[in-house]
Amino acid sequence: CVSVGIGLNEKVLAKHINTDSISELNGYSITVFPSPEVGRNRVYERSGGQLWTVTSQGLAEFRDGTWRSYPIAEIARLANGVAPVATPPIPIQVIKQSRVLILLPDQLVEFNTETPDAPRLIVLQSASQTRLEKFLGMTVARDNSLWISGARGLEHVAGPVRNLKPTDDWQEFLAPQVLQAENFQQPLQDMDASGITCVADSPASELRLVVHFDGQNWTSQSVGTQKIRGAW
Numbered sequence: 001c002v003s004v005g006i007g008l009n010e011k012v013l014a015k016h017i018n019t020d021s022i023s024e025l026n027g028y029s030i031t032v033f034p035s036p037e038v039g040r041n042r043v044y045e046r047s048g049g050q051l052w053t054v055t056s057q058g059l060a061e062f063r064d065g066t067w068r069s070y071p072i073a074e075i076a077r078l079a080n081g082v083a084p085v086a087t088p089p090i091p092i093q094v095i096k097q098s099r100v101l102i103l104l105p106d107q108l109v110e111f112n113t114e115t116p117d118a119p120r121l122i123v124l125q126s127a128s129q130t131r132l133e134k135f136l137g138m139t140v141a142r143d144n145s146l147w148i149s150g151a152r153g154l155e156h157v158a159g160p161v162r163n164l165k166p167t168d169d170w171q172e173f174l175a176p177q178v179l180q181a182e183n184f185q186q187p188l189q190d191m192d193a194s195g196i197t198c199v200a201d202s203p204a205s206e207l208r209l210v211v212h213f214d215g216q217n218w219t220s221q222s223v224g225t226q227k228i229r230g231a232w
Helices: 075-080
Strands: 001-004 010-014 021-025 032-034 044-046 050-054 058-063 066-071 092-098 100-104 107-112 120-126 136-138 144-148 153-157 171-172 182-189 196-201 208-213 218-222
Touching: 010 218, 050 092, 058 075, 058 100, 075 100, 092 120, 144 182, 144 196, 153 182
Parallel strands: 136 182
Antiparallel strands: 001 010, 010 021, 021 032, 044 050, 050 058, 058 066, 092 100, 100 107, 107 120, 136 144, 144 153, 153 171, 182 196, 196 208, 208 218
C-alpha cells in the first residue's frame, strides 16, 4: 500500500505502489477495481459511490464503473517529467458531488464540474497573498471550516467549505522562530477540536517534529529521524 483513505461507512481505500489497482476493505472482504494510474495520491469517496483521485494529468472521477479524466494544466506541470509514483501527493477535498478543492503549492483552487462539458477552475486563495510562502496540507475541521498548512505555519477560514469564495477573509498563524520548525504538513484537528497537529521539519537538522497549535500557543516534540507522514 502506498496510500490509504477512508471511504463511506468506514470502508478503507488503498492504492498500491506496483499495480494500477485500488483495494476496498469493507471490514469483511476486499474488493479490487482499477485505478486510473499508479501513484501516491489518495482515493476519496463521496455519497453515491463517487470516487475522486489526482493523476499526473489532473483529476479522475470514478462513476458507474468507469474513470473519467479531467485534464488540469496546473497539476500536469507539477508532474512533468516525474514518475507518478515519485510525485508528491496533492491534497484534495471533495466538498460536493461535482466540486473538489485542490491544494497546489502556490494556490487553493476549486474544480467545478456541475456543467460536465465545461468544467471550471476557481482560484480561492494564492500563497503569494499570504506569509506561509507555499501550501503543503489542508484539513476540514469539525465545524466545516478549512485549515491550510504551509512552510511557515497555518491559516484558517470560516466555513462551510462548500461556500468558500475568493473574497473570504483568512486568518494566519505563523510559527514563532523559537519553535525551530518549518514545512508544516498533514494538519489534523484534535478529537476534542482544541487544536491542530502537524508534522514539520527542523531547519537546523534532519529531525522530524510533531507540532501542536492550540489556537494561541505552539509546542513541538522531536521524533528523531523517523520519516513519519502524520501525527495526531
